Amino acid sequence: MKYCGGCNPNYERSGIVKRARSEYPRAEFTPYDKAGYYDLVLVICGCLEECFTFACSNSRHGAIPIRAPEEYRRLQAFMEAVGERAETTN
Amino acid sequence: MMNAQQYKDSLKSLHPLIYCSGRKIENVVDDPMTAPHVNSAALTYELAFDPEYEDLMTATSSLTGKKINRFTHIHQSTEDLVKKVKMMRMIGQKTGTCFQRCVGFDAMNASFITTYKIDKKYGTNYHERLKKYIEYVQESDIMVAGSMTDPKGDRSKKPSQQADPDLFVHIVERREDGIVVRGAKAHQTGMVNSHEMLILPTTNLGPDDADYAVAAAIPVDAPGVIHFFGRQTNENRRLEGDIDCGNAQYAIVGGETLTVLDDVFVPWNRVFMCGEYDLAQEFVETFASYHRQNYGGCKVGVADVIIGAAAAMAEYNGCHKASHIKDKLVEMVHLSETMHCCSIACSAMGHKTEAGSYYVDTLLANTVKLNCTRTMYEISRLAHDIAGGFIATLPYETDYRSDVGHEYIDKYFAGDARFKTEDRIRMARLLENMTGGTALAESMHGAGSPQAMRVMIQRQTNWEQKKTYAKKLAKISTED
Numbered sequence: 180m181k182y183c184g185g186c187n188p189n190y191e192r193s194g195i196v197k198r199a200r201s202e203y204p205r206a207e208f209t210p211y212d213k214a215g216y217y218d219l220v221l222v223i224c225g226c227l228e229e230c231f232t233f234a235c236s237n238s239r240h241g242a243i244p245i246r247a248p249e250e251y252r253r254l255q256a257f258m259e260a261v262g263e264r265a266e267t268t269n
Numbered sequence: 270m271m272n273a274q275q276y277k278d279s280l281k282s283l284h285p286l287i288y289c290s291g292r293k294i295e296n297v298v299d300d301p302m303t304a305p306h307v308n309s310a311a312l313t314y315e316l317a318f319d320p321e322y323e324d325l326m327t328a329t330s331s332l333t334g335k336k337i338n339r340f341t342h343i344h345q346s347t348e349d350l351v352k353k354v355k356m357m358r359m360i361g362q363k364t365g366t367c368f369q370r371c372v373g374f375d376a377m378n379a380s381f382i383t384t385y386k387i388d389k390k391y392g393t394n395y396h397e398r399l400k401k402y403i404e405y406v407q408e409s410d411i412m413v414a415g416s417m418t419d420p421k422g423d424r425s426k427k428p429s430q431q432a433d434p435d436l437f438v439h440i441v442e443r444r445e446d447g448i449v450v451r452g453a454k455a456h457q458t459g460m461v462n463s464h465e466m467l468i469l470p471t472t473n474l475g476p477d478d479a480d481y482a483v484a485a486a487i488p489v490d491a492p493g494v495i496h497f498f499g500r501q502t503n504e505n506r507r508l509e510g511d512i513d514c515g516n517a518q519y520a521i522v523g524g525e526t527l528t529v530l531d532d533v534f535v536p537w538n539r540v541f542m543c544g545e546y547d548l549a550q551e552f553v554e555t556f557a558s559y560h561r562q563n564y565g566g567c568k569v570g571v572a573d574v575i576i577g578a579a580a581a582m583a584e585y586n587g588c589h590k591a592s593h594i595k596d597k598l599v600e601m602v603h604l605s606e607t608m609h610c611c612s613i614a615c616s617a618m619g620h621k622t623e624a625g626s627y628y629v630d631t632l633l634a635n636t637v638k639l640n641c642t643r644t645m646y647e648i649s650r651l652a653h654d655i656a657g658g659f660i661a662t663l664p665y666e667t668d669y670r671s672d673v674g675h676e677y678i679d680k681y682f683a684g685d686a687r688f689k690t691e692d693r694i695r696m697a698r699l700l701e702n703m704t705g706g707t708a709l710a711e712s713m714h715g716a717g718s719p720q721a722m723r724v725m726i727q728r729q730t731n732w733e734q735k736k737t738y739a740k741k742l743a744k745i746s747t748e749d
């Protein structure tokens with residue numbers, strides 16, 4: 180997870196992670212670190228602006244931006260594509 | 270970078286001389302008068318380690334390439350300037366008050382630009398010295414107070430014309446190893462919980478004022494430095510409980526001081542201006558413009574809290590559906606977002622300086638702060654209107670907690686029965702403390718009184734160009 184700066188988010192960004200953790204208990208969600216290597220980077224933005232520049236080359240499947248609670252479906256679509264099923268749905 | 274605990278521990282190792290209501294404050298971290306201000310500044314350290322906020326809270330040093338707290342950064346792009354504003358709004362939403370660290374941040378950035386200009390004109394070596402100092406600040410992550418404002422005495426007179434020469438900080442001795450300064454700095458935000466102060470001149474100077482042209486970094490506990498902690502509205506409520514404080518964790522404004530410099534020695538490696546009076550104006554304007562940029566950041570974060578409190582009060586009072594209440598809340602948002610627009614604009618329209626750092630659009634930055642001197646009062650006025658008179662007449666917390674008082678106060682200060690009376694009282698106290706007295710004066714005078722902005726706006730405006738536009742449309746010849 181890579182968060183935007185959180186200047187004036189339209190929703191609770193950590194809620195996305197909470198939901199993902201509970202729906203995909205087999206996946207490990209950790210804060211992004213330049214030095215790390217990941218299957219996927221979830222870029223969690225507080226609004227639609229995507230104001231910060233984020234380029235990531237240390238992820239197998241690139242990055243998915245989530246800029247609103249509705250965009251959580253992007254993670255769900257990715258998980259489905261890699262054969263990971265959600266345990267619960269909200 | 271330091272985290273919040275390391276910051277607090279580092280303050281405990283300092284020994285500043287602080288007087289408060291006739292006694293000395295020995296430990297600013299634990300003393301109830303200073304602790305909330307320490308908490309507020311500590312958040313600037315804590316959030317730098319939080320993955321949710323690190324993108325705003327940290328930057329890459331232009332001097333070392335290392336990750337640093339943004340409050341020690343020299344702006345390298347307009348994006349940096351925008352991030353500063355966004356960061357300040359975000360912290361303001363969490364503290365509901367001043368978190369103090371912007372003043373030193375602005376003083377360092379202003380010094381970066383001005384020392385470059387002084388060196389260019391006089392062949393001095395201040396800029397390199399300053400870079401080394403900033404590198405030290407970035408590495409150690411210390412908090413630096415920004416110390417510009419002198420007591421100023423008779424405002425119509427220059428420093429050298431004052432009845433008392435010490436009413437502006439001045440150099441009293443030049444030695445082989447450094448200088449000795451005397452005077453005082455007034456209204457010093459965050460001073461008691463800073464590690465050092467960066468003093469700058471406060472006004473434009475003439476040839477007779479050369480000794481007043483001084484910029485230097487001084488530890489807050491250097492020999493000869495004495496702090497007098499400022500008295501605020503309702504400040505003694507901190508000694509009595511938490512409801513009446515309103516914001517017990519972070520208090521209001523920045524715990525300002527009168528800081529006396531009674532013949533304080535400064536070694537040359539911490540002197541960044543010494544006698545170059547003709548560049549004092551440059552220092553003042555650059556610092557002021559950076560500082561005025563902030564007011565559509567931190568104050569908007571504070572306004573977000575005030576607006577939220579007013580909206581909650583309307584619900585507690587059972588009138589949140591009334592059209593005039595909704596209208597007033599919308600007006601509050603409109604005013605506050607207007608300030609934010611100005612700050613974002615002056616940042617986005619910033620430019621690269623000769624020194625290599627980035628500087629705000631000064632006309633727009635002055636517009637932000639001039640707006641704020643009115644807007645925060647209007648937002649507060651509307652909040653008072655919505656909240657109701659009990660924000661001014663509520664009984665004491667001690668009575669609310671007493672056997673005899675609790676039942677009556679709880680019963681008669683109830684609003685909509687779906688909500689607890691204590692919540693209604695707590696919200697009222699938060700609003701009372703955020704919107705009155707000391708809190709408001711900061712929006713007026715912090716970063717300069719309104720006239721100072723008007724003077725800058727007058728100077729920065731291209732009047733001839735505007736007249737030409739008008740004459741062209743009116744078909745008036747512009748050729749003489």
Ligand SMILES: Cc1cc2nc3c(=O)[nH]c(=O)nc-3n(C[C@H](O)[C@H](O)[C@H](O)COP(=O)(O)OP(=O)(O)OC[C@H]3O[C@@H](n4cnc5c(N)ncnc54)[C@H](O)[C@@H]3O)c2cc1C
Nearest residue numbers: 372415416417418424456457458711714715716717718720
């Ligand atoms: C809460 C708070 C925090 C602050 N924090 C800091 C800080 O961290 N660091 C720092 O350096 N400063 C700080 N300041 C100081 C702030 O910058 C000054 O308050 C501001 O510049 C105004 O100066 P003053 O208070 O001396 O008011 P004055 O200069 O006395 O202004 C009072 C009135 O007199 C007018 N006036 C002043 N001089 C003249 C003149 N020559 N001719 C005509 N009219 C004049 C002004 O326009 C104004 O209307 C802080 C102030 C406040 C209130």
